[in-house]
Amino acid sequence: DTGEKVNTHIITLTRFLTEEQIKHKEATGDFTLLCHALQYSFKSIAYYIRRATLVNLTGLAGSSNTTGDEQKKLDVISNDLFIEAMRSCGKVAMLVSEEEETEIHFPQAAGARYIVSCDPIDGSSNLDAGVSVGTIFAVHKIPDGVNVARKEDILKPGTELVAAGFTMYGASAQLVMTMKGSTVNGFTLDNGIGEFILSHPDMRIPKSRAIYSVNEGNSLYWEDKTINYFNSLKQAQADGKPYSARYIGSMVADAYRTLLYGGIFAYPADKKSPKGKLRILYECAPMALVFENAGGQAVDSTMNRMLEVVPEHIHDRSGIFMGSYDEIEKVKSFYK
Numbered sequence: 001d002t003g004e005k006v007n008t009h010i011i012t013l014t015r016f017l018t019e020e021q022i023k024h025k026e027a028t029g030d031f032t033l034l035c036h037a038l039q040y041s042f043k044s045i046a047y048y049i050r051r052a053t054l055v056n057l058t059g060l061a062g063s064s065n066t067t068g069d070e071q072k073k074l075d076v077i078s079n080d081l082f083i084e085a086m087r088s089c090g091k092v093a094m095l096v097s098e099e100e101e102t103e104i105h106f107p108q109a110a111g112a113r114y115i116v117s118c119d120p121i122d123g124s125s126n127l128d129a130g131v132s133v134g135t136i137f138a139v140h141k142i143p144d145g146v147n148v149a150r151k152e153d154i155l156k157p158g159t160e161l162v163a164a165g166f167t168m169y170g171a172s173a174q175l176v177m178t179m180k181g182s183t184v185n186g187f188t189l190d191n192g193i194g195e196f197i198l199s200h201p202d203m204r205i206p207k208s209r210a211i212y213s214v215n216e217g218n219s220l221y222w223e224d225k226t227i228n229y230f231n232s233l234k235q236a237q238a239d240g241k242p243y244s245a246r247y248i249g250s251m252v253a254d255a256y257r258t259l260l261y262g263g264i265f266a267y268p269a270d271k272k273s274p275k276g277k278l279r280i281l282y283e284c285a286p287m288a289l290v291f292e293n294a295g296g297q298a299v300d301s302t303m304n305r306m307l308e309v310v311p312e313h314i315h316d317r318s319g320i321f322m323g324s325y326d327e328i329e330k331v332k333s334f335y336k
């Protein structure tokens with residue numbers, strides 16, 4: 001036996017999706033095609049992020065979006081790439097994006113049954129510093145008997161999502177996805193062959209870990225409960241040590257670390273932002289589905305299960321606490 005062993009039993013995302021489709025006898029293949037379009041958009045967004053400094057794609061686009069954020073050039077480009085991928089796959093009837101004021105219909109996609117909500121670039125304030133950012137997606141299905149997708153088909157609790165996930169563009173691109181009532185699986189983009197490879201099957205978040213992730217600069221605006229909870233983490237714990245603080249400022253990157261290491265990520269509602277900052281449809285709900293399916297929890301600032309929060313409008317916001325099962329139990333005890 002000579003030389004290095006090459007693993008030839010690699011599970012690409014394509015193979016994974018094909019095997020999933022075979023397991024679900026009722027599947028038509030539409031969801032698989034949608035996922036192919038999603039992964040294409042992640043690859044192309046990753047490509048432009050990596051080249052941004054070299055091809056003048058850093059900085060502002062000069063416009064703002066509906067939720068008041070200044071758009072970066074890459075927010076706009078990634079949004080356009082994502083929309084075009086969803087339009088051309090023929091399986092998406094309607095799309096909601098952070099960067100689009102209203103929902104977009106794709107009437108050419110005859111018979112399409114899916115609705116996708118997206119945050120094309122999460123953490124875009126970090127782009128020009130080359131810090132990790134991400135793309136978030138959430139997939140709803142149009143109810144049987146409904147022909148044309150309507151806004152009310154997504155203004156529903158996250159428990160109705162059929163799939164959700166995100167890609168983090170870090171040292172490598174990491175795709176994490178889950179389906180309703182299923183496991184969470186993580187894939188790493190192999191740039192050499194241009195494929196996402198299953199690297200983290202059946203991800204489970206550790207039950208607890210002494211790490212917290214929150215923009216503590218906002219503590220001036222926090223309610224007492226929030227102040228008391230985070231202060232408690234800075235006291236000596238059972239092992240005599242306080243928690244560690246980690247805050248990247250890209251929710252996807254902070255959440256991905258939390259998923260792997262355990263602990264908590266929070267963006268609480270506060271006196272300045274009584275409804276929180278993060279948006280329900282394309283930030284809070286998809287992350288909540290991932291965390292719950294990985295054995296963790298996600299709740300809003302009133303300690304309601306995040307997946308049961310119903311947005312009234314497509315860009316509605318919520319406070320959010322997500323993380324290890326035991327840590328969210330601790331948060332609840334401070335808020336009760």
Ligand code: AHG
Nearest residue numbers: 069121122123124125215249250251
């Ligand atoms: P986006 O870049 O999609 O607008 O999202 C920004 C969000 C999220 O990525 C991050 O957790 C949070 O804003 C950071 O906000 P602060 O700068 O207020 O901490």
Ligand code: MN
Nearest residue numbers: 065069098124
């Ligand atoms: Mn934004």
Ligand code: MN
Nearest residue numbers: 119121122123
């Ligand atoms: Mn975001």
Ligand code: MN
Nearest residue numbers: 098119121122
């Ligand atoms: Mn964004």
